[in-house]
Amino acid sequence: MNVHVNTETSAGSKSNQPEPGMRVLVMTSVPAERDAVLRGLRGASRFDVVVAGVGPAAAAASTATVLASAEYGLVVSAGIGGGFAGRAEVGSLVVASEIVAADLGAQTPEGFCSLDELGFGSTRVPVDTDLTTRVTEALYAAGLPATTGPVLSVSTVTGTAATALELASRVPGAAAEAMEGYGVATAARNRGVPVLEIRAISNPVGPRDRAAWRIEEALNILEAASSILSEVL
Numbered sequence: 237m238n239v240h241v242n243t244e245t246s247a248g249s250k251s252n253q254p255e256p257g258m259r260v261l262v263m264t265s266v267p268a269e270r271d272a273v274l275r276g277l278r279g280a281s282r283f284d285v286v287v288a289g290v291g292p293a294a295a296a297a298s299t300a301t302v303l304a305s306a307e308y309g310l311v312v313s314a315g316i317g318g319g320f321a322g323r324a325e326v327g328s329l330v331v332a333s334e335i336v337a338a339d340l341g342a343q344t345p346e347g348f349c350s351l352d353e354l355g356f357g358s359t360r361v362p363v364d365t366d367l368t369t370r371v372t373e374a375l376y377a378a379g380l381p382a383t384t385g386p387v388l389s390v391s392t393v394t395g396t397a398a399t400a401l402e403l404a405s406r407v408p409g410a411a412a413e414a415m416e417g418y419g420v421a422t423a424a425r426n427r428g429v430p431v432l433e434i435r436a437i438s439n440p441v442g443p444r445d446r447a448a449w450r451i452e453e454a455l456n457i458l459e460a461a462s463s464i465l466s467e468v469l
């Protein structure tokens with residue numbers, strides 16, 4: 237885990253409504269995402285930005301470790317992600333309206349059965365609607381192409397049109413896909429800390445074409461979004 241921690245002490249909130257002046261923990265999966273967020277934040281001292289690693293397990297474990305060591309009023313899962321056709325174009329931003337573990341469940345002859353349907357808990361972490369709306373509107377007002385919708389967390393990056401369609405029908409309105417949000421959100425929920433997820437879209441969700449991922453473009457828009465976050469949070 238690669239930690240960029242500021243040294244100020246905290247008076248963070250554990251309510252569902254983050255308080256003004258709270259400390260904010262931003263979790264990314266890789267150093268390039270962390271660096272983009274840090275460039276955007278331009279030294280804003282209330283923010284700590286931590287590299288968690290790729291995937292839900294690394295994200296949950298790293299977030300839990302950081303939250304055990306300091307008080308935060310908000311946790312943000314931030315990075316690049318895939319965009320669902322017709323919902324989020326490459327180069328745009330998605331702010332999660334909810335964070336959904338879209339492949340957590342069981343395959344059955346009748347189709348996918350979620351953890352919820354199996355009776356083992358919830359695959360959805362709600363996000364405070366007012367906060368999501370405030371952030372999305374601030375991004376939009378700053379001229380950034382931002383939308384809100386469910387962001388799916390998956391353990392396997394989608395690589396076929398069939399899987400993209402299946403996920404979109406499993407979660408109506410699905411806007412983006414990434415790998416860490418549910419892990420970050422689960423750790424935050426366990427400590428009663430509100431969570432946000434923001435994805436800068438680097439690729440469409442669908443047939444795998446890794447060479448076509450527009451990572452630089454997505455990192456640039458993640459940087460721009462982070463500069464707005466430092467003002468609105």
Ligand SMILES: O=C(O)c1cccc(C(=O)CC[C@H]2O[C@@H](n3cnc4c(=O)[nH]cnc43)[C@H](O)[C@@H]2O)c1
Pocket residue numbers: 265266268269289290291315316317318319390392393394413414415416438439440441451
């Ligand atoms: O190679 C690079 O320079 C580079 C820079 C920044 C990030 C990366 C990653 O590969 C990050 C992996 C991260 O990206 C998320 N992601 C992006 N697109 C998708 C997708 O279509 N489906 C699922 N996840 C996606 C994911 O959260 C990964 O952790 C490389």
